[in-house]
Amino acid sequence: MITNTELEYKGNLYPNKIVSLKQDADKVFFTSENGVVLQITVLRDSVLRFRYATDYVFEPDFSYAISEDANKGYNRLEVIxxxxxxxxxxxxxxxxVDINTMRTQISDLEGNIINEDELGFHWEENYQYGGNTVKMSKITQSSESFYGMGDKATHSNLKGKRVHNWVTDQYAYGKDQDPLYKAIPFYIGLHNNKAYGIFxxxxFKSYFDFSHERRNTTSFWADGGEMxxxxxxxxxxxxxxxGYTDLTGTPELPPLWALGYHQSKWSYYPESRVKEVAKSFRDLRIPCDAIYLDIDYMDGFRCFTWDKTKFPDPKRMVDELFEDGFKTVTMIDPGIKVDPDYWVYQEAMEKDYFCKRADGPYMNGKVWPGKCNFPDFTNPEVREWWxxxxxxxxSEVGVHGMWNDMNEPAIMEVPGKTAPLDMRHDYDGNPCSHRKAHNIYGMQMVRATYxxxxxxxxxxxxxxxxxxxxxxxQRYSSTWTGDNVATWEHLWIANVQMQRMCLSGMSFVGSDIGGFAEQPNGELFARWIQLGVFHPFCRVHSSGDHGDQEPWSFxxxxxxxxxxxxxxxxxLLPYLYTMFWKYSKEKMPMLKSLAYFDQEDSQTHFRTDEFIFGEHILVCPVQEPNAKGRRMYIPRGKWFxxxxxxxxxxxxxxxxxxxIDKIxxxxxxxxxxxxxxVQQYVGEKExxxxxxxxxxxxxxxxxxxxxxxxxxxxxAKGRYSLRNFKLVGKETQLSIQQFKSGTYITSYETIKLNLHGLPFKIKEVSIDNEKVFLKDIKHNGTNSIVISKDFTGLNIKGK
Structure with missing residues (x-):
């Protein structure tokens, strides 16, 4: 372990000698001479929590990130x-835990170092705002790679990068631009074929340096709060x-239509235009499940209202769209127009639900409606009202889904593009400024919406x-990567962002297919669609000021x-739905980068383009114009x-x-x-x-x-159908076992098995240990067998 030579260095303060140790069930407390307390909590045998207090005092232990359903419990905790x-x-x-410096080192039981402090915990008093800037530095291990961090428009491997987290409305962002719309302070380290994660x-605004400033040091720090x-x-x-996804939670299963194709634009109006778009999808036989209404459906951009000139009878329109298989999704922003005649504004004023500045006045900001006030979604009463x-x-108009935008919060014509730092928040009974609440403002809005x-x-x-x-x-909502641009570079960015978001616990994610800003040509749009259909959330969305971006616009x-x-x-909807079930129940990301898929193969550690869709499909988009193909890395194993x-x-x-017609x-x-x-919308066909x-x-x-x-x-009551298949292939034999659970009765009675790549001609087939006649096997270029859905074993022998 490194030892402290000075208590203070470049204005930073450090813990000194540990003078007391206390254990309380799953928590171990170490206290230093100069008032630093380190609390180590063992949540599970492989999940630990580190908290540091200065001046002997911890802040109230409260987090919006942690799921109530997170697993806890360990087999052994011994302090020596x-x-x-x-x-x-x-x-x-x-x-x-070093007695003289409070630095920590984590190793496996064989003595292999997984993660260790460099300078370790240190802090600097923040004289401008009060409190501390809290810091942590770790030793970068040999050949260490770094992944995760959510919505970052940069290389999938973060080695050599510095990024920070401050939720920002970043219109038409570019490659490597930072920060963006999300703050996910979680990364994965990988070295010597051992992976770990830190959340x-x-x-507060936080920063991560992955061997950028000093090549042997990885560090993270924040402008306030606790380490x-x-x-x-x-x-x-x-x-x-x-482990991380279990701690922060997963969503419940969405309706299956949410995994279909969605069409959006800023904006589809009036009603006749919406109906025209819907009709074109059905006339051209292009499947689509949802149409989105952006801010122009509102009366003067007042949330929860309709412009009755553009949409004279919203319920009738929504019902008619639904009859043709379209679900309607509408947008709601956080900014509430300052208008004494507007019922939402009146209610919030009467109940005192708007955010205020430090000195008392309401925080005003300009958004689409003009001058707006902003509900304090960190107040549970406000969330209930919202x-x-x-x-x-x-329940009355019959809209099917809701879209929260501009909830960073985005505010126009101010330098920081957001609320002032002195804006006050309830923070669920832990009052604070916007410095602390900014990164969770949008999260708490969409929580209330959910x-x-x-x-x-x-x-x-x-x-x-x-x-x-x-x-x-992710417990409350799907997401997308914000206002991207119709460029080939952004096609690359979208691919990397999806993989990174899925590694960061937030799998229900997509990009604006085709680009939000500017206009794609037909080739770029086609290539983006080819990628976007392999993303968990699949939506075309564009700013609309440059022309149309529907599938027939080219x-x-x-x-x-x-x-x-x-x-x-x-x-592929049943495959995609199964992916989502595994994400929700088993915390498995829906997309997997190659490093996740095979970390033992060092060739995967710096790959950005290829990814695994679910568990069995390898996808690699074409990301440059005029291409007839591309070079790509095929991970280990055999692939069709x-x-x-x-x-x-x-x-x-x-x-x-x-x-151009293939990916x-x-x-x-x-x-x-x-x-x-193929269905034109989910539920069209039995x-x-x-x-x-x-x-x-x-x-x-x-x-x-x-x-x-x-x-x-x-x-949730057991009415589901779960089929687990085990395939065993031999040189002249293929067997499939089915293990079924759940009480849901599917609408179909048979399963059609299309057999690909059999190295032998079929001679004999037995189902549940009974031979069947070969006439039941159809030869049409591939071998296919129609079999009862309830079979338990299929055995195919060849010659």
Missing amino acids: EQDTEYIIETEKLKIL FDNT NYYFFYGPDMPKVVR AELYKEMM EGVKKHVYPKRPFVITRAAYSGT DPEVTDIVRKFVELRYQ NFWTEEVVDGGTEKWVTAD PLFIKEGAMIPKYP IKELVIDVYYKLGTESSTVYEDAQDGYDY
Whole structure:
């Protein structure tokens, strides 16, 4: 361990010698001579919490990020005192705390160092605002890589980067521009094939330096609050991500239509234009489930109102759209127009629900309606009031989803683009300034929105989308990456952002397909659609001031390509829904970067373009114009080219042909990919047969299909269908076992298995140990077998 030589260095203060130790159940407290208290909490054998107090006093222990459902409990906690250090041991980890400096070192039980302090905890008094700037520095391990941090428009591996977290309305941002719309202070470190994670749960403006200033040091600090961070040990990256995601929570299952294709623009109005767009989708047979209404549907941009000139009868319009399969999603912003005749403003004034400046006056800011006040969503009473405002929109007009925008909060014509730092907040009974509440303002707004939408669409499931977020926002809402630009560079950015967000616990995410600002050409739009259908949230959105951006806005070839890929997404809906179920229940990210997928292969550590969609589909977008293909890295194992069915060996870079109508797409051997028929919208067709594409493997592979009623809460009572498949391939044999649970009865009675890549001709088939006649097997270029959905075992022998 490094030892302190000075108590103060460059204005920073440091802990000195530990003089007392106290244990209270899962917490161990170390106190130094100069009043620093380190509290180490063992949440699980591989999850630790570190809190530091100065002057002996901890702040109230409160966090918006932590899920009430987070798992807790450990198998062992032992504290050992030695001459120069204290040791805390769990079943997985050993934590050394240096007696003279309070620096910590975390290793596995074999003695491999996972993470250790460099200067460790230090602080500097903030004379301008009071309190401390709190700091932590760690030793960067040999060949260490860094991932995560949410919404960052930069390389997936953060080694050598410095980033910071301050939720910002960053219109038409560029590559490496920072900060953006979300603050997710969580990163993953990977070295010597061991992964760990650190979540710095501090809502003040925070900073992370990944060996940027000093190549052997990783550090993070914040402008106020506590040094309070959680440590997650793998050693596999999936365990780290699961640990963080469990701590901060996952969403409930969305309605299946929320995973369909969505169309948006700033703005679709009047009603006749909305109907025209809807009709074009159906006439051109391009599947679509949702149409969005941006701010122009409102009366003078007053939230919770309708412009009756543009939309004379909103309920009738919403009902008519729904009859044709379209769900309506409307936007609500936080800024409430200062207007004594406006009922929302009147109510908030009467109840004193608007944020105030430090000296007492209401905080005013200019947004779309002009002069606005802003509800204090950190006040639970305000959240309850806000939730009830959705009653008319959801239960009476019949709107299906809600979209919260501008909730950083974004404020026009002020230098910082947001509220002044002296704005006051209740913070759930912990009063504070906007310095502390800024990063969670949008999160608490969408939390209130979620509660209101959930109440007023019941017994259906809520669908909510937000632009601003802090860690844990995924419990309430989906999100997108804000106001991007119609450029090839932004196609690359979108790809990296989605992978990073999924690694950071927030999987229900997408980008504005085609770009929000400026105008894409047909080729860029086609390539972006090809990528966007493999993102969890799939929506085209544009600013509209540069022309139309619907699938038919380009040439017929582009329209055909868009239709082809949107149809593919709809076919893959059961696969996508299963991905979401695994994310919600098992904390598994819906998209996986290659480093997450195979951390042992160092070739994956700096890959940005390729990702795994779910568990079995490898995707790599084409990200430059006029390309007939691209070089890409195929991870280790054997993979089927989706288009040609050629089997390729991974662990190397390959040239893959992909003209304008294709994207490089590979299926992992052994995978069983479920498919539905193409529908123009979710629920258009009754599913009469589940199709499963089976990809042969010499060896064993597992696959899952989760299904339920696609909306509502019966699934929570056990009314779901979970099929777990185990595939075992031998040289002249293929067997599939099905293990089924849940009480949901699917609409189909049969499963059609399409067999890909069989290395033998079928000679004999037995189902549940009974031989069947070969006439039941259809030969149509590929082998396909129609089988009862309730089969438990299928065995195919060849010659």
